[in-house]
Amino acid sequence: MNEDELRRRVAGFIRDTDGADRAAALGAQFDAGLAWVHHPAGAGGLGLAPDRQVEVDALLAAAGRLESWERNPMGIGMVAPALMAHGTPAQRALLRPIFTAEHIWCQLFSEPGAGSDIAGLATRAVRDGPDGSDDGGWVVDGQKTWTSLAHTARFGLALTRTDPGAPKHAGLTAFLIDMRAAGVQVRPLRDLTGGAHFNEVFLDGVRLGDDARLGDVGGGWAVATTMLASERAAIGGSVGERGSGAIALAVDTWRRTGSDPDRRVELTRLWVEAEVLRLSALRDQRTRAEGGPGPGASGLKLRRALLEQRIARFTMELLGPAGLVYDADAVRSGGPAPDDPVWTWLQSQAYTIAGGTSDVMRTIIGERLLRLPKEPGLPRDTPWAQIPR
Secondary structure, three states: HHHHHHHHHHHHHHHHHHOHHHHHHHHHHHOOOOOOOOOOOOOOOOOOOOOOOHHHHHHHHHHOOOHHHHHHHHHHHHHHHHHHHHHOHHHOOOOHHHHHOOOEEEEEEEEEEEOOOOHOOOEEEOOOOOOHHOOEEEEEEEEEEEEEEEHHHHHHHEEEEOOOOOOOOOOEEEEEEOOOOEEEEEEOOOOOOOOEEEEEEEEEEEOOHHEEEOOOOOOOOHHHOOOOOOHHHHHHHOOOOOOOHHHHHHHHHHOOOOOOOOHHHHHHHHHHHHHHHHHHHHHHHHHHHHOOOOOHHHHHHHHHHHHHHHHHHHHHOOOOHHHHOOHHHHHOOOOOOOOOOOHHHHHHOOOOOOOHHHHHHHHHHHHOOOOOOOOOOOOOOOHHHHHOO
């Protein structure tokens, strides 16, 4: 499909969905193959090269029709790539309601004893067939934590341990879980801002059919790698307009608080760094489209987290004594988060933890990009059951 043909397809979609409600328009975009153009026909795509999505998104943005992936961040940013890479045809049918955000998803990875080291998780999935045979489904027991959007999610993608006698990376299996199923309990965790967008999730005897398994038995780490690489690419590689995002709030606050000339140089430095990061993300977005996300996404994620923390602190400090005041009631009541520098600073404290800690990102960069010696530890083939915890 050449550029003119793709333009006509986008123009036809925009024309045909004029006045349609959001869900209907997004469904039509999926059906037209304009959701993820690199997917095959019928799965939201046209079988084109991944970089052609940039053309589509530019045309949709010009028409005011480009939707943010944040309407369903876990589903669009993480689950959809995993379903395409590892899912059955029946499981890929879930892609459409993911894209339209009719089905919100969450990621059931982190546990109280397995945060940075997700492969060390202990949530168990055991066979539910007669005498533990392979004829039946599965029973899942365990606890997950820091699970964003679990309280609103319709489905979750869980990583479980199915073979404690195998090395920790080899004994994992991924499952799709109905968050309304018997045995699933979600409890909110309130963060520093006063909000509760993430949760702890208890899985108590949750029964699953084998059709809920994503990928091979023991192949859960491959699913996790697909999801985590996509997550870091989404976090680090998202590209906004020039001067948008955290730096826009900093500039606006600087102007509202008297345009302190002594802070102008610092603000300018931050603005330039934000623009360099934005351009780096734009370059990465184009090169990544040809080969998929890789370890380079960890570098962007690390840089974005550290820079946005610095910008948030600068913005809060511009307020002076007013920076000591914060109305958390709006957040606790479940309303939209206020566009408040103090709230932004509080929220930014999690940036170097969420999506993989900064130390984990540095390790990935050192070992996979710079080829430095690996971190000391037990041999990789040590059975999980023999690892001290």
